Amino acid sequence: MTSATGIGARVLRTEDKRFLTGTGRYVDDLPLARATYAYFLRSPHAHAKIKSIDIAAAEKHPGVVNIFTGKDLVDAKVGGLICGWVVKDKHGDPHKAPPHPVMAVDTVRYVGDTVAMIVANSHDEARDAAEAIKVDYEVLPANVDLARAFDKGVPQVHAEAPGNLIYDWEIGVKADVEAAFAKAAHVTKMDIVNNRLIPNAMEPRAAAAEYDKGTGNYTLWSTSQNPHVLRLILSAFVLGIPEHKLRVIAPDVGGGFGSKIFCYADETMVCWAASRVGRPIKWTAERSESFLTDCHGRDHVTHAELALDKEGKFLALKVETIANMGAYLSTFATAVPTYLYATLLAGQYTTPLIYANVKAAVTNTAPVDAYRGAGRPEATFVVETIVSKAAAELKMDPAELRRKNFIPTTAFPYQTPVALQYDSGNYPPIIDEAMKIADYPGFEARRAEAKARGKLRGIGFSSYIEACGLAPSQVVGSLGAGVGQWESAQIKFNPTGNVQVMTGAHSHGQGHETTFAQLIHDKLGVPMDQIEIVHGDTATTPFGMGTYGSRSLAVGGSAIMKATDKIIAKGKKIAAHLMEADVADVVFENGTFKVAGTDKNVPLAQAVFAAYVPHNYPHAELEPGMDENAFYDPANFVYPSGTQICEVEIDPDTGIVEVIAHTAVDDFGNIINPMIVEGQVHGGIVQGVGQALFEGAVYDKATGQLVSGSFMDYTMPRADNFPSFKLGYKVTPCPHNPLGVKGCGEAGAIAAPAAVMNAVHNALAPIGVKHVEMPATPLNVWQSIQGAQRAAAE
Amino acid sequence: MEIKGEYRIAASREKVFAALNDQAVLQACIPGCESLEMLSPTEMTAKVRLRIGPVSAAFSGKVTLSDIDPPNGYKITGEGQGGVAGFAKGGAVVALTADGDDTILKYDVDAQVGGKIAQVGARLIAGTAKKLADQFFGKFAERVGAPPPVAAA
Numbered sequence: 016m017t018s019a020t021g022i023g024a025r026v027l028r029t030e031d032k033r034f035l036t037g038t039g040r041y042v043d044d045l046p047l048a049r050a051t052y053a054y055f056l057r058s059p060h061a062h063a064k065i066k067s068i069d070i071a072a073a074e075k076h077p078g079v080v081n082i083f084t085g086k087d088l089v090d091a092k093v094g095g096l097i098c099g100w101v102v103k104d105k106h107g108d109p110h111k112a113p114p115h116p117v118m119a120v121d122t123v124r125y126v127g128d129t130v131a132m133i134v135a136n137s138h139d140e141a142r143d144a145a146e147a148i149k150v151d152y153e154v155l156p157a158n159v160d161l162a163r164a165f166d167k168g169v170p171q172v173h174a175e176a177p178g179n180l181i182y183d184w185e186i187g188v189k190a191d192v193e194a195a196f197a198k199a200a201h202v203t204k205m206d207i208v209n210n211r212l213i214p215n216a217m218e219p220r221a222a223a224a225e226y227d228k229g230t231g232n233y234t235l236w237s238t239s240q241n242p243h244v245l246r247l248i249l250s251a252f253v254l255g256i257p258e259h260k261l262r263v264i265a266p267d268v269g270g271g272f273g274s275k276i277f278c279y280a281d282e283t284m285v286c287w288a289a290s291r292v293g294r295p296i297k298w299t300a301e302r303s304e305s306f307l308t309d310c311h312g313r314d315h316v317t318h319a320e321l322a323l324d325k326e327g328k329f330l331a332l333k334v335e336t337i338a339n340m341g342a343y344l345s346t347f348a349t350a351v352p353t354y355l356y357a358t359l360l361a362g363q364y365t366t367p368l369i370y371a372n373v374k375a376a377v378t379n380t381a382p383v384d385a386y387r388g389a390g391r392p393e394a395t396f397v398v399e400t401i402v403s404k405a406a407a408e409l410k411m412d413p414a415e416l417r418r419k420n421f422i423p424t425t426a427f428p429y430q431t432p433v434a435l436q437y438d439s440g441n442y443p444p445i446i447d448e449a450m451k452i453a454d455y456p457g458f459e460a461r462r463a464e465a466k467a468r469g470k471l472r473g474i475g476f477s478s479y480i481e482a483c484g485l486a487p488s489q490v491v492g493s494l495g496a497g498v499g500q501w502e503s504a505q506i507k508f509n510p511t512g513n514v515q516v517m518t519g520a521h522s523h524g525q526g527h528e529t530t531f532a533q534l535i536h537d538k539l540g541v542p543m544d545q546i547e548i549v550h551g552d553t554a555t556t557p558f559g560m561g562t563y564g565s566r567s568l569a570v571g572g573s574a575i576m577k578a579t580d581k582i583i584a585k586g587k588k589i590a591a592h593l594m595e596a597d598v599a600d601v602v603f604e605n606g607t608f609k610v611a612g613t614d615k616n617v618p619l620a621q622a623v624f625a626a627y628v629p630h631n632y633p634h635a636e637l638e639p640g641m642d643e644n645a646f647y648d649p650a651n652f653v654y655p656s657g658t659q660i661c662e663v664e665i666d667p668d669t670g671i672v673e674v675i676a677h678t679a680v681d682d683f684g685n686i687i688n689p690m691i692v693e694g695q696v697h698g699g700i701v702q703g704v705g706q707a708l709f710e711g712a713v714y715d716k717a718t719g720q721l722v723s724g725s726f727m728d729y730t731m732p733r734a735d736n737f738p739s740f741k742l743g744y745k746v747t748p749c750p751h752n753p754l755g756v757k758g759c760g761e762a763g764a765i766a767a768p769a770a771v772m773n774a775v776h777n778a779l780a781p782i783g784v785k786h787v788e789m790p791a792t793p794l795n796v797w798q799s800i801q802g803a804q805r806a807a808a809e
Numbered sequence: 810m811e812i813k814g815e816y817r818i819a820a821s822r823e824k825v826f827a828a829l830n831d832q833a834v835l836q837a838c839i840p841g842c843e844s845l846e847m848l849s850p851t852e853m854t855a856k857v858r859l860r861i862g863p864v865s866a867a868f869s870g871k872v873t874l875s876d877i878d879p880p881n882g883y884k885i886t887g888e889g890q891g892g893v894a895g896f897a898k899g900g901a902v903v904a905l906t907a908d909g910d911d912t913i914l915k916y917d918v919d920a921q922v923g924g925k926i927a928q929v930g931a932r933l934i935a936g937t938a939k940k941l942a943d944q945f946f947g948k949f950a951e952r953v954g955a956p957p958p959v960a961a962a
Contacts, residue, residue, distance in 0.1 A: 059895040059924025126924065146892030303928060715931075718921060724928030727862075 021537035054141035058123035061719020078140030113173035127307030157719035187370035195331035199322035218269025241561020268523035312386020355390030399769035473778025477770035484569030484653035501648035512620030519559005520571035540606020565758025577645035657681035670797030699763015707771035862930035866894030895924020
């Protein structure tokens with residue numbers, strides 16, 4: 016159907032009306048009668064023994080209802096928080112799994128570790144009472160420096176993880192790769208740090224819970240990206256509340272970027288304590304708590320080597336990475352630097368041999384888990400940085416070296432040496448289009464013009480591939496995932512003809528209420544204002560896996576399409592009965608069932624009405640009602656790809672890097688709503704540039720104090736840091752899902768850091784700077800320039 | 810972080826050292842000190858209200874005197890819990906040398922903070938600690954010496 020609101024139309028977002036008028040309903044907005052308020056006492060130490068906790072004085076504070084400590088959880092036999100993905104190390108043994116108590120019992124392991132929960136009649140009273148709790152700590156030395164986390168003599172974070180090693184994992188055959196390196200005409204080597212990031216969703220994490228003594232039912236409102244998964248974890252592993260007695264609601268949620276996938280201590284405590292307190296409990300994180308306790312992202316130390324033959328063909332890639340897990344293993348922490356990272360190291364290239372070794376370390380820092388892109392930005396940064404470095408060393412054009420090594424368009428489906436099979440792709444037209452939009456041929460003239468103004472101008476490429484649309488259940492199951500990764504949909508027509516669509520995906524900024532409605536409108540002809548997309552409530556939506564890994568449309572949208580097929584099939588039978596026609600002759604077009612070659616027709620709404628008021632109905636053959644469920648398990652990941660080109664100017668006197676132009680050409684397969692896709696790409700680029708130029712989580716290496724713990728010291732990218740982005744698209748439909756779609760949520764953040772840093776290096780190369788680490792802050796760049804000038808003078 | 814400073818005090822070493830052990834003098838000179846109680850000649854409990862950048866907190870904790878070597882100097886260390894603001898701990902090695910009728914007081918401060926103070930005020934701690942040390946020894950020199958000395962730090 017072609018329509019102003021169907022597939023491919025730039026439909027304004029339905030949800031924006033409430034978001035822009037302040038009428039969204041977030042967890043903190045919940046009016047709960049007789050509510051109490053929780054405050055969490057956090058560890059001020061990175062590593063310490065808890066010798067005693069004295070709550071006597073705090074309990075006497077006005078307004079205090081209850082105070083809980085880790086010991087209360089031990090007494091109540093509450094389970095620990097879990098890591099849901101078992102990664103087997105290179106010997107086939109499962110990763111080390113140190114316990115992760117919901118609240119610390121005898122040891123705190125990072126600044127922000129939860130020590131006590133104070134429940135009071137108001138937030139301020141709870142906070143005041145927390146001041147009166149006396150914790151006697153015996154401070155222990157902390158393990159903070161990731162690059163040295165495995166060194167002898169470094170403080171041990173967990174007795175269960177000797178040497179601070181969680182796993183030593185590998186993919187590929189090392190000997191084959193070494194043999195290829197031995198024959199190489201050229202080897203490019205690099206050491207890089209993928210800087211640690213703090214997610215900073217606009218809405219901090221929040222939870223509220225209520226226990227109904229009469230029924231024994233718990234309701235937990237949480238800022239979750241996946242309420243069903245949160246319920247499953249709390250029920251099956253942590254609290255033991257039967258799944259049918261726990262309802263989890265994730266209402267409007269203000270951004271997640273991965274950080275709200277996981278099951279956290281605070282929401283667990285709020286839920287657990289609700290029945291003990293006997294009144295509802297509310298908690299909303301302060302921004303300071305978000306900095307300390309939201310799972311952080313990235314944080315790798317990597318050595319990589321690329322072997323090339325004399326024509327510039329890639330022969331082999333070798334990568335050694337140390338990945339930071341933080342103090343405890345968060346819900347999916349183990350999978351991020353392995354199956355979501357090393358499997359992407361082929362990039363867009365035919366590199367025949369790849370070996371990657373990843374060692375995961377525990378440190379006395381906040382847990383690290385998936386953050387926008389999760390592993391794939393780290394992989395893209397390695398591949399795209401080393402390719403550009405190789406091009407510079409070989410004095411080749413970086414686009415030419417990429418083109419020379421692209422997987423040929425005729426080679427799909429393409430089996431990479433690192434497990435994934437790319438389903439589709441067509442890379443050369445993408446880079447061509449990006450170079451055209453970015454006016455690559457005109458770059459040298461722009462560089463000369465900038466030089467005349469005293470500025471160093473540079474250009475950088477990043478040609479990314481990602482695997483998203485998580486995920487084929489059988490594949491992830493074989494790799495150790497504890498869950499399947501299909502998605503669900505339910506299409507429920509009401510007798511009056513309007514429709515509610517329940518999805519297991521969750522929208523926290525992605526615009527599902529619009530995109531999914533466009534699918535329904537396009538397929539079933541129902542007007543947009545007659546469609547309600549329902550998500551985020553385990554009581555009203557079918558079990559689903561939630562939203563992360565750019566999966567909502569490719570997997571959740573596909574489930575919706577399957578359900579529409581069932582609606583149409585049932586409607587055809589009803590319409591055939593009403594039209595006294597053979598069902599084989601009934602077609603469905605523009606929302607109406609017709610008998611081909613006649614003027615007989617039954618609008619879908621009439622078939623729906625007949626299904627609910629079945630006075631004239633094929634009862635022998637059909638059940639009443641128009642309510643269909645579908646589950647969709649993808650056959651493969653989807654593989655969006657693209658090229659970004661960034662152009663920067665650097666002021667050598669101040670070290671300030673300015674992004675002058677940023678181009679992104681993507682292949683997301685078919686596009687449902689181009690406006691929403693542009694928004695996703697823009698946001699992703701901004702986060703990626705944020706990582707490259709501004710953001711860096713810094714812990715004091717001696718004490719483990721988070722010194723970039725507020726917006727005074729942690730720089731978020733802002734609108735005035737950016738030019739208008741130039742976007743383009745090439746479409747290679749995904750061959751294995753019904754919409755032909757790939758994912759677009761993470762692409763911008765995956766590709767941008769390498770594009771920016773390649774541009775920075777390109778700008779600084781003429782003055783002899785070899786390497787700048789992210790974030791390329793003015794200080795960092797200026798010091799690199801000074802270092803190069805000193806080296807040149809010596 | 811470490812901070813060093815030096816003051817000239819118009820008083821004898823014996824007088825200066827006695828003042829360094831005088832609870833009333835210490836209480837008057839410690840910035841933001843709300844109470845200071847002697848438990849023993851070398852141990853005190855203190856309540857101190859401090860502002861570091863955007864964080865204001867009341868610290869309660871212990872002050873200990875050690876390496877006591879009259880009249881040459883001692884080490885004063887403190888450790889305070891600021892509740893949800895975190896903790897602060899630090900020490901100063903104080904050395905006294907005679908210079909004519911005056912005493913030269915040299916101090917060498919080492920301070921550490923944790924929790925919210927470190928989280929939001931890390932950049933400000935060096936400056937704040939320097940300021941606090943100057944306030945303490947400035948006031949101390951003023952109170953013990955006469956006429957008011959000129960800071961030589």
